[in-house]
Amino acid sequence: MRKPELIERLSHLVGDTGLVLDAEGQAPYVRDWLGKWQGGTPVVVRPRNATEVSAVMRLCHQSRTPVVPQGGNTGMSGGATPDASGAQVILSLNRMTRIREVDPVNNTLCADAGVLLADVQQAARCAGRLFPLSLGSEGSCTLGGNLATNAGGTAVLRYGNTRDLALGLEVVLPDGRVWNGLRGLRKDNTGYDLKSLFIGSEGTLGIITGAMLKLFPAPAGRATAWVGAESLAQVVGLLTRMQAACGDRLTAFEMMSARCLDLIVAHVDGAANPLSARHPYYALLELSDTEPSGLPTMLESTLGGALEAGLIQDCVIAMNDSQAQSMWRLREGISQAQMRAGKAVKHDIAVPISRLAAFVDEADLALMSEFPHLPIVNFGHIGDGNLHYNVLLPLDVAPAEYARLTAALNRRVHDLVAQRGGSISAEHGVGQLRRDELRRYKSPVEMDLMLMIKRALDPNQLMNPGKLL
Amino acid sequence: MRKPELIERLSHLVGDTGLVLDAEGQAPYVRDWLGKWQGGTPVVVRPRNATEVSAVMRLCHQSRTPVVPQGGNTGMSGGATPDASGAQVILSLNRMTRIREVDPVNNTLCADAGVLLADVQQAARCAGRLFPLSLGSEGSCTLGGNLATNAGGTAVLRYGNTRDLALGLEVVLPDGRVWNGLRGLRKDNTGYDLKSLFIGSEGTLGIITGAMLKLFPAPAGRATAWVGAESLAQVVGLLTRMQAACGDRLTAFEMMSARCLDLIVAHVDGAANPLSARHPYYALLELSDTEPSGLPTMLESTLGGALEAGLIQDCVIAMNDSQAQSMWRLREGISQAQMRAGKAVKHDIAVPISRLAAFVDEADLALMSEFPHLPIVNFGHIGDGNLHYNVLLPLDVAPAEYARLTAALNRRVHDLVAQRGGSISAEHGVGQLRRDELRRYKSPVEMDLMLMIKRALDPNQLMNPGKLL
Numbered sequence: 033m034r035k036p037e038l039i040e041r042l043s044h045l046v047g048d049t050g051l052v053l054d055a056e057g058q059a060p061y062v063r064d065w066l067g068k069w070q071g072g073t074p075v076v077v078r079p080r081n082a083t084e085v086s087a088v089m090r091l092c093h094q095s096r097t098p099v100v101p102q103g104g105n106t107g108m109s110g111g112a113t114p115d116a117s118g119a120q121v122i123l124s125l126n127r128m129t130r131i132r133e134v135d136p137v138n139n140t141l142c143a144d145a146g147v148l149l150a151d152v153q154q155a156a157r158c159a160g161r162l163f164p165l166s167l168g169s170e171g172s173c174t175l176g177g178n179l180a181t182n183a184g185g186t187a188v189l190r191y192g193n194t195r196d197l198a199l200g201l202e203v204v205l206p207d208g209r210v211w212n213g214l215r216g217l218r219k220d221n222t223g224y225d226l227k228s229l230f231i232g233s234e235g236t237l238g239i240i241t242g243a244m245l246k247l248f249p250a251p252a253g254r255a256t257a258w259v260g261a262e263s264l265a266q267v268v269g270l271l272t273r274m275q276a277a278c279g280d281r282l283t284a285f286e287m288m289s290a291r292c293l294d295l296i297v298a299h300v301d302g303a304a305n306p307l308s309a310r311h312p313y314y315a316l317l318e319l320s321d322t323e324p325s326g327l328p329t330m331l332e333s334t335l336g337g338a339l340e341a342g343l344i345q346d347c348v349i350a351m352n353d354s355q356a357q358s359m360w361r362l363r364e365g366i367s368q369a370q371m372r373a374g375k376a377v378k379h380d381i382a383v384p385i386s387r388l389a390a391f392v393d394e395a396d397l398a399l400m401s402e403f404p405h406l407p408i409v410n411f412g413h414i415g416d417g418n419l420h421y422n423v424l425l426p427l428d429v430a431p432a433e434y435a436r437l438t439a440a441l442n443r444r445v446h447d448l449v450a451q452r453g454g455s456i457s458a459e460h461g462v463g464q465l466r467r468d469e470l471r472r473y474k475s476p477v478e479m480d481l482m483l484m485i486k487r488a489l490d491p492n493q494l495m496n497p498g499k500l501l
Numbered sequence: 502m503r504k505p506e507l508i509e510r511l512s513h514l515v516g517d518t519g520l521v522l523d524a525e526g527q528a529p530y531v532r533d534w535l536g537k538w539q540g541g542t543p544v545v546v547r548p549r550n551a552t553e554v555s556a557v558m559r560l561c562h563q564s565r566t567p568v569v570p571q572g573g574n575t576g577m578s579g580g581a582t583p584d585a586s587g588a589q590v591i592l593s594l595n596r597m598t599r600i601r602e603v604d605p606v607n608n609t610l611c612a613d614a615g616v617l618l619a620d621v622q623q624a625a626r627c628a629g630r631l632f633p634l635s636l637g638s639e640g641s642c643t644l645g646g647n648l649a650t651n652a653g654g655t656a657v658l659r660y661g662n663t664r665d666l667a668l669g670l671e672v673v674l675p676d677g678r679v680w681n682g683l684r685g686l687r688k689d690n691t692g693y694d695l696k697s698l699f700i701g702s703e704g705t706l707g708i709i710t711g712a713m714l715k716l717f718p719a720p721a722g723r724a725t726a727w728v729g730a731e732s733l734a735q736v737v738g739l740l741t742r743m744q745a746a747c748g749d750r751l752t753a754f755e756m757m758s759a760r761c762l763d764l765i766v767a768h769v770d771g772a773a774n775p776l777s778a779r780h781p782y783y784a785l786l787e788l789s790d791t792e793p794s795g796l797p798t799m800l801e802s803t804l805g806g807a808l809e810a811g812l813i814q815d816c817v818i819a820m821n822d823s824q825a826q827s828m829w830r831l832r833e834g835i836s837q838a839q840m841r842a843g844k845a846v847k848h849d850i851a852v853p854i855s856r857l858a859a860f861v862d863e864a865d866l867a868l869m870s871e872f873p874h875l876p877i878v879n880f881g882h883i884g885d886g887n888l889h890y891n892v893l894l895p896l897d898v899a900p901a902e903y904a905r906l907t908a909a910l911n912r913r914v915h916d917l918v919a920q921r922g923g924s925i926s927a928e929h930g931v932g933q934l935r936r937d938e939l940r941r942y943k944s945p946v947e948m949d950l951m952l953m954i955k956r957a958l959d960p961n962q963l964m965n966p967g968k969l970l
Contacts, residue, residue, distance in 0.1 A: 135855050137737065137741055137854055138853040138854045138855040160745070182690050182694075184690075188688060189687075193688060193690075195697075196661075196665065205946070205950075209946050210946065211944070215922060215924070216853045216922065217851045217852075217927070218657060218658075218851065218886055218887070219653050219657060219662060219885045219887045219924065219927035219928050220851060220924035220926075220927060221650065221651050221653075221662075221701055221926050221927060221928055221929065221930045221931070222926045222931055222943065223931065223939065223943065223951050223969060223970075224698060224701065224702055224706075224951050225694075225701055226947065228664075228694040228697030228698070229693055229694060229954075231694065232690055232693065232694055233693055237693075248748075249745050249748045250745075251748070268606065272606055275608070276719075279717075279720070279749075280748075321748060322745060322746060322747060322748035323746065323747070323795075323799060326792075382688045382689060383686070384604065384607040384609065385606055385608070387607075413688075416687040416688045417686060417687055417688065453684060453685065453686075455686050455688065456691060458686070458689060459688050460690065461690045462691055462692065473691075474692065477679065477680045477681075478680060478692070478695065481674075481680060481693075481695055481958070482695070485954065485958075487957065488953040488956065488957035489950070500692060
């Protein structure tokens with residue numbers, strides 16, 4: 033279909049205000065927020081509800097127009113950016129911002145895909161419940177993007193990934209049909225788990241327009257601590273000990289290396305090591321509970337036992353909210369510190385927790401020998417086996433050199449990850465970023481299974497082409 | 502392929518001891534344990550490992566031989582019983598009983614599909630961990646069957662269904678290829694969630710030969726209580742209150758009606774109402790914790806508050822393990838009591854928890870008016886919204902009358918379930934039992950999505966024909 037006709041027909045479906053046609057208006061849609069990917073589009077379409085999404089998809093299906101679904105455009109892997117052909121329509125969910133229903137007795141919340149994650153959290157809070165998904169970008173990312181990428185974050189240890197937090201979906205299929213799978217059930221064994229298939233499929237199988245989410249009892253209090261340890265093996269040992277003693281109260285267990293904290297202290301205003309000495313590794317722990325009165329004692333005695341056993345070197349427990357927030361600000365300051373300190377070659381990897389320490393030892397050695405001048409910035413969600421094992425290049429590194437080193441470092445690190453049975457994209461998704469690498473690390477059988485499903489559900493290959501597969 | 506040739510070639514693949522050919526030996530395989538379904542098979546094949554399963558499936562694929570995978574043969578829906586044609590080979594996993602690895606640091610356990618659930622639980626316990634899946638049949642059901650049916654049970658409230666308890670799978674595809682997806686990762690966003698697709702697919706997409714399971718910190722103690730309430734709405738109110746106060750400590754929240762307890766007391770030796778008076782509804786609650794010292798007080802004060810608020814009528818807290826076991830024996834005695842009291846027309850349904858009480862009111866009314874002489878036996882996992890809303894027919898009901906009433910009752914109950922956004926198979930799966938009904942209650946879009954996936958992964962329709970779809 034020619035562009036003028038496509039646009040005219042789209043304007044009938046969503047109204048003129050539902051289309052973004054001018055280059056200036058399109059600018060924030062055709063480029064990812066990191067500025068890594070830039071594409072073009074004939075039109076950004078902004079439907080108001082699933083019925084309009086359905087109509088748009090039917091038209092795109094008939095006219096064989098490829099579609100790139102987009103939420104808050106905060107992804108890390110270029111999954112929501114169109115290619116440079118200018119042929120891919122961007123379908124933005126950013127006008128679908130309705131919280132449809134909160135049911136505190138069923139512990140569910142139903143919402144449009146375009147709702148900001150922070151607004152979902154807030155709606156749950158207003159009902160005296162918790163929606164635990166929590167990310168750095170929660171003020172600008174959308175529920176639909178969280179679902180499409182199966183977003184992770186800092187509460188996965190206790191509450192799981194986005195997939196674990198959804199009970200049902202509403203999805204517009206590539207041919208425009210609407211699958212209403214918005215069930216609010218904890219048990220439903222009536223066929224294939226379609227919901228889990230669409231979650232994490234990065235817009236390549238259909239467009240998630242709504243979701244039924246799980247809510248949880250709101251914790252009534254927290255206890256937070258900062259720990260210094262001699263090695264990553266010790267940090268992992270502490271995790272095991274904390275889980276045994278505190279069970280589900282352990283809501284977060286974050287780790288950063290000494291060099292990572294150094295960067296934060298150097299580049300983030302007001303940041304300081306909560307401990308008096310420098311330690312090779314640090315951990316940030318949080319306990320939470322619906323009945324929190326015992327938390328400080330529990331945290332104290334568990335960490336006290338770990339200190340006595342020589343498992344950790346030092347620790348400090350936050351005495352109040354403000355101290356706890358200071359500890360979390362260190363964790364949250366990593367991105368900013370990294371950006372100021374250099375150009376990061378990022379890895380979002382996971383390995384089994386029991387192999388984490390050995391993996392890092394081996395990777396550190398390999399990188400120090402091959403790339404001796406490049407500092408490693410290692411931090412992550414240890415409780416999930418998820419490391420952001422990044423490497424810093426100078427801020428003024430030439431683009432070609434940056435590309436060369438990125439490829440070389442990715443290859444070295446990801447080969448080691450694969451050897452340990454790990455994942456090359458733990459929480460950020462594949463998008464454009466890891467698409468070529470995926471073929472290197474997935475077995476042919478697994479690639480073929482995914483392609484069989486893709487061909488079955490999107491035979492014309494119109495959904496988010498060039499992403500994931 | 503002719504039967505003698507098929508058998509000869511199979512014997513080359515798995516050895517003579519791997520085949521069951523005589524009618525007597527086949528008897529326990531061709532009939533389900535409830536005696537509801539009876540079929541025939543040319544041969545029961547019992548491979549010893551995934552490589553043998555792969556070879557068998559390759560042969561079946563080449564010879565277009567349909568295959569029925571079977572675990573412990575303890576299913577409720579006829580999903581593991583071949584049809585009467587005598588053409589379907591039974592592939593039993595019962596020689597694949599190896600616990601492959603327990604990793605207490607990663608909190609994972611890797612096992613063959615043929616391992617008994619009780620043996621998985623035991624292996625976890627030996628490592629100081631918990632594998633929480635717990636069913637009445639745990640001494641005879643297998644992990645593979647639990648995965649294929651996404652089994653539920655009494656711990657779903659806290660730990661989720663089987664799908665939530667698996668991190669990775671090994672699956673032999675219909676054409677004999679092996680997908681090794683045995684990853685032990687909490688985060689892995691590298692493509693479609695194939696694992697969740699095979700789990701709950703009831704053997705219609707491939708054969709699960711191994712799994713990587715999640716383990717949990719072992720609770721160090723429990724507190725158990727028995728509650729009497731005036732209505733189901735009160736029981737649901739108590740659930741909400743308990744969740745707010747106790748959070749994740751609430752491990753079980755079971756319900757039974759007065760009539761259900763009457764049956765148990767009448768038919769199970771030594772069974773008695775733990776309370777002095779009869780109440781319209783009862784709940785059995787369990788708290789557990791890694792640090793259990795506060796549990797009795799917490800249970801007492803929460804139930805005390807509920808009593809004072811008039812939310813419940815009476816309650817008793819187990820003072821020791823033996824009292825707790827007596828309470829659980831009542832719950833576990835339901836099947837036996839039902840079998841002795843009559844022929845049950847069973848429903849394994851779920852509705853949103855907020856609609857449970859209204860659903861039961863409406864269903865009770867409808868059934869009492871249409872089937873005034875048939876007692877309703879209502880019990881279930883209220884914490885998951887899952888009711889076993891059964892109806893008792895006389896033990897000597899004529900087969901034709903049993904069939905007629907079953908169909909009429911199923912229709913009445915399931916129509917009401919569907920109106921409330923519920924599921925007609927919460928935990929037992931579809932199998933042969935609910936296959937025809939599924940088409941009535943699923944949308945055409947959802948049926949079509951499932952069929953598209955089935956055709957893509959099993960184009961020759963050889964996997965467990967006649968089940969689910």
